Amino acid sequence: MVAHDDDRDVAETLKAGYGAPPPRRQFVEQTRMRLQQELQAAQASRRRLLRVWRHVAAAAVIVVAAGLAVVGFRGISCAPHETGTLPGPQVRSTPRQVPLRLQLPSPFFLCTNRLVHLTAHMEPYEPERPRQPLMVPRGTRNVALEKPVTCSDTVGPIVGDVAQINDGEKSGLDSSYVEFVPDGSQATWVQIDLEEPCAIHAIALWHSVWPTVFHDVIVQVSDDPAFRRGVRTLFNNDFDNSSGLGVGRDREYTEDYRGRLIDAAGVTARYVRLYSRGCIDGFFDRYVEVEVHGKPMGEATLEVPGSVPLDVEAPQPGTRDGVTTAPADFAVARPMNTWLVAQETRALPGPMPRSTPQDPRTALVPLRIRLPGAELIGTPKNIKPHAHLEKYTGKPRPPFMVPEGTANLARGKPVTASDPEPIVGELAYVTDGDKGSHDGCYVELMPGTQWIQIDLKQPCAIYAVLVWHYHAEFCVYHDVVVQVADDPDFIENVRTIYNNDFDNSSGLGVGKELEYIEDYRGRLIDAGGIKARYVRLYTKGSTSSNLNHYVEVEVHGKPAPKQVPLKTKLPVPVMS
């Protein structure tokens, strides 16, 4: 009877406090349809990926052959079916009458902070430098708007519809772009039929919502829908001719909200074809919008010179937006908040040596740490203070002194885990240098005590271990244990350098360190110059969920000097 009363009490409390009106019928059905489409797309994508793998060998051969061709036959500039290459981009069109009016999307949607490799074939990214107005005949307009579009990918796009390429919507939101995952054997193209021959003065091209670099961007025009005759190339940055359409003289460029403006110099054609071959972020091709500015041939003969207001290109990048270029040998290009690097660097001065180098004569320098964006600020809530929880403070971390020459040895090193197939993300994210907490930056492991392990590839003197768990919400990860060892199975010479498992619930021993609240600064663990090759980190869920998350782990140290066998000259026995 008592159980029945209790039962009713809980039921009433739940109904009053946790009940919700049913979701809208329309929303439920729309979401159901989207899920079905998503599942279909996922299955199609898997099939395509399998095909890509089959073509990898063939593609490798093509790339090597193309490279040899570039080295050996510099004189070849275009494929046999081309009739010539027009001047590069951003050159003024003739006749110069009025500036081209381009409506730009909001930079907020099209630009986030980003680190992009600067290669020899890439032009520098200069967001502050306004684009020179392109002069075009009066009456020039976007003649591609809502005209028929076809594409080379017979399977069709995995996101969006080809009609979105020229629908006038270039916000970069989900509904405004189309994405293909080609099989990798050749460049993907999309083609716009202007429905009549037009004098084309400019082509404006927006590939992506992200600041990225697309490869083999080629723009051609022709009067032949099959592009077999009368093909003219307006833009080509395929510097190694990997797409087989000729060596491009134009340079690769960084996408942003301004798109790419290509001078077509009044060329006459009915069809416009645009190629690309994946980007630095993966093997997919994407188009947000393509505009073809020109006039139908009938109108082109009736041009009347005149003047119109100035170019309306305007929105400037916000302070949070920007692209940083890095040398070509920089390890991995990944999104990151560059301004925070400076912030951490500012906080460094002030001597506070903590790490203990093996050799006391070694000079100490502050450890330089690149911090991600502070995704949450304020006071942590819903975390009950207890004796084993460190008091949270938002103050900057004091500088941590390490021997000169100390570097992050974990960057790009192989990661293994007790859960080899994470629920979300990939294990490689742990050492990829990206410390953001958004999707694509963290790996999620199954509930219970789980570990990840980094192989430094050689014995190293480790001075500091930095670990970022999921830090987009304030939470406390339980049983944070960090161990090092010389063998991958952690059987011999295992040393624990951090353990806050105060109740030994993970069975690795009672930890003396305190639990702590995660934030963007991560946890810095003093390793005191300990020598080891493998680093293993444990957790057992958090105050938010019983799942385990890792955003990034850095192991700062120096390769340990190899031990040279001691050669000792034995004394020659003296015979007396």
Place this chain on the structure above:
Amino acid sequence: MTDADLIRAVQAGDQAALGTLYERYLPSVWRYAFAQLAGHAGTAEDVVSETFLAAVRQVRRLKPEGGSLGGWLIGIARHKIGDVRRRRGRVKTGLPPDLPAQEDASHDPSASLETAETRAQVAAVMDALPDDQRLALEWKYLDRLPVRAIAHRMGRSEKAAEALLYRARHAFREAFERAGATRTQTRLAR
């Protein structure tokens, strides 16, 4: 069909299984988002939609026997809500904005505040419960499923489901009372 069977079928591209999964967990994810977002139905719809889309994209990596499907979905929803809060600033707790305003003279603002506080309190308590306990409570008391159906969904025996419900009720009551005591103490301190 148990959760493990559902995961396997969806991983194989079975559209019907996807529909079953969606219908089974839509109420839980919806209630969770609605409660955590203080009744902002529009935002809750975005979160629910993004949660299921992310789940479909990631389902291939999910182990059928590895854990609670509901817990996994709620975990995704939790992250999506975190993203929403970051994008739009903290969603203020308080009266649900979708409820019609009460303008009659009998309307008691303090009672509305009390209701809002209770809702926030229950939401916090439910969020803190282990996934299987939270789901069991929801299915039993809000979706009115019989214990046998709950047991079948979770791949447990009826006895085990009953034991789980007992533990869930106990944990809920204890956490709720503790939260209520804390609130009273805070008020008294004021």
